[in-house]
Amino acid sequence: GENVEQHPSTLSVQEGDSAVIKCTYSDSASNYFPWYKQELGKRPQLIIDIRSNVGEKKDQRIAVTLNKTAKHFSLHITETQPEDSAVYFCAASSGTALIFGKGTTLSVSS
Amino acid sequence: DAGVIQSPRHEVTEMGQEVTLRCKPISGHDYLFWYRQTMMRGLELLIYFNNNVPIDDSGMPEDRFSAKMPNASFSTLKIQPSEPRDSAVYFCASSSWTGGHGYTFGSGTRLTVV
Numbered sequence: 534g535e536n537v538e539q540h541p542s543t544l545s546v547q548e549g550d551s552a553v554i555k556c557t558y559s560d561s562a563s564n565y566f567p568w569y570k571q572e573l574g575k576r577p578q579l580i581i582d583i584r585s586n587v588g589e590k591k592d593q594r595i596a597v598t599l600n601k602t603a604k605h606f607s608l609h610i611t612e613t614q615p616e617d618s619a620v621y622f623c624a625a626s627s628g629t630a631l632i633f634g635k636g637t638t639l640s641v642s643s
Numbered sequence: 644d645a646g647v648i649q650s651p652r653h654e655v656t657e658m659g660q661e662v663t664l665r666c667k668p669i670s671g672h673d674y675l676f677w678y679r680q681t682m683m684r685g686l687e688l689l690i691y692f693n694n695n696v697p698i699d700d701s702g703m704p705e706d707r708f709s710a711k712m713p714n715a716s717f718s719t720l721k722i723q724p725s726e727p728r729d730s731a732v733y734f735c736a737s738s739s740w741t742g743g744h745g746y747t748f749g750s751g752t753r754l755t756v757v
Contacts, residue, residue: 534701567745569745575750576734576748576749576750576751577686577734577748578748579745579746579747582745622685622686624745629674629691629693629698629738629740630676630688630691630698630699631676631688631745631746632688633678633685633686633688634685635684635685636685636686
């Protein structure tokens with residue numbers, strides 16, 4: 534089955550800096566790659582997603598890139614703000630069930 | 644729509660007791676997923692249903708865990724007997740995959756087994 538590895542597990546940046554979180558997946562049939570943000574004590578919420586027929590997608594300060602050949606995808610957050618502090622999860626799916634990475638705790642200090 | 648509704652929000656129980664977690668998916672969503680979240684293991688898929696039928700239960704850790712979906716608007720996850728290592732946050736999520744969008748998660752049930 535699918536296995537998703539996520540790095541780093543923790544990331545600390547200064548406000549205004551960029552943050553990059555990377556994930557690799559094992560199943561070459563995977564074709565859907567969402568990213569979720571989970572604030573402390575809250576539910577995971579979808580922030581951006583990408584399908585395998587697209588190499589890059591951007592939504593304001595966040596962007597996701599996908600390299601199908603290398604089977605990895607990344608989340609990029611620019612101009613980070615304290616409210617970006619949260620746990621971020623990547624996931625991959627080849628059909629229905631999402632398999633998640635173990636998460637990255639992002640801390641943005643002002 | 645009120646979103647995915649889970650109950651209870653918190654559950655504290657003694658080891659050996661039966662625990663039942665409940666979930667109401669978003670109306671019209673034909674996929675329902677149960678996940679368990681711990682610090683060590685992250686978000687683990689336990690089981691998922693399509694049109695009320697269990698599709699993959701390979702993530703259910705032991706026979707002590709069981710899940711049902713008697714109709715399109717209700718699902719339960721039962722642990723019997725419960726053990727301290729079952730302590731975790733259990734999330735239910737639903738999806739309408741034809742849209743190609745990600746899941747909507749419920750607020751989760753924080754289970755503590757003492």
